Amino acid sequence: MATEGEPGGLIKVVHLFLLATAWGMQLWVTFIAGFVLFRGLSRHTFGLVQSKLFPFYFYTLLGCSFLNLAIFATFHPRELLSTSETIQMGLFFVGVLLAAANASWLSRSTTKSMFKMQAIEREHGLGEEVGLSARREEYQRLKEKDAKYRGLRQKFFTFHGLSSLCNLACFLCTGVNLAFLALRLDGL
Template identity: 80%
Template sequence: MATEGEPGGFVKMVHLFLLSTAWGMQLWVTFIAGFVLFRGVSRHTFGLVQSKLFPFYFYTLLGCTFLNLAIFATYHPWELLSARETIQIVLFFTCLILTAANASWFSRTTTKTMFKMQEIEREHGLGAEVGMLAHREAYQRLKEKDAKYRSLRQRFFTFHGLSSLCNLASVVCTGVNLVCLALQLDSL
């Protein structure tokens, strides 16, 4: 049941903690960890780390977003929402749906496809190089001569692109909600 009125200090603290945890995690995983790993470890190691990191990341983000939506909806009855509050609740819900799609489908499909690609790459002595530019021609030749690999690459990049798009949209949703919350602070 929706509760109108001011939440207590503990509820405000939990809401801010969850929102800032989600935001910080999104920024770190999206813009820092991936680029550092990409430049510092082999392609196959990078894929393995991502396959372990992403489920934890998406499910933690899903939990934070669900709890943020629940807290926000509890203290903002639907019939009393202002325009800003309507935008916020829609953004929380959008982030929840996009993260659920990533956690349950896009990320899993991308990872399964990546592992199949890695099997073929290992058969051709590829995957131990660091960075994307190393042995680029060898990957191109493999793609041209192996139809199964070409199909897997296409599937991988399709689902990876959808996953990345959902993740970036979630980052924006969380960021806007954080800005809205910050603008409501009376003082620092």
């Protein structure tokens, strides 16, 4: 490992803790909590929970990602980086950018569109069903007859898709950095 100075034990523990916290949080929110909540709550309640949870999640992820980048960059000067360390630095940086995009823009835009859609759905008696809707035809009819709803739905799915893509890419960045760190451990 090419470094200008060796980090102390506390710095190593903080770096590992932040990386593990980010990855564990991403794993839980992305692959477990969302599916459990989707299957157990009404559509509108699920949306409300996510609108409260996601800002906290994305800003916590942004903080962990930024601190990991700062710690890594402090002890790995650009001139001394190996190929694997260059990849890690890039992954940390991409993780910060993706978390920032979700925290500051995509999450908010998705939530605004969702709440406007939900208001229209409520007017038509929709949104209180749990899980995959047996009322899909009603949503389809609403989409076909209401241009405003159709536009909001398209906007929602565009922002939601971009947010999900950023989240998955950030998860991969964090996971690869965690693997790089684990491969350099001398022993457990």
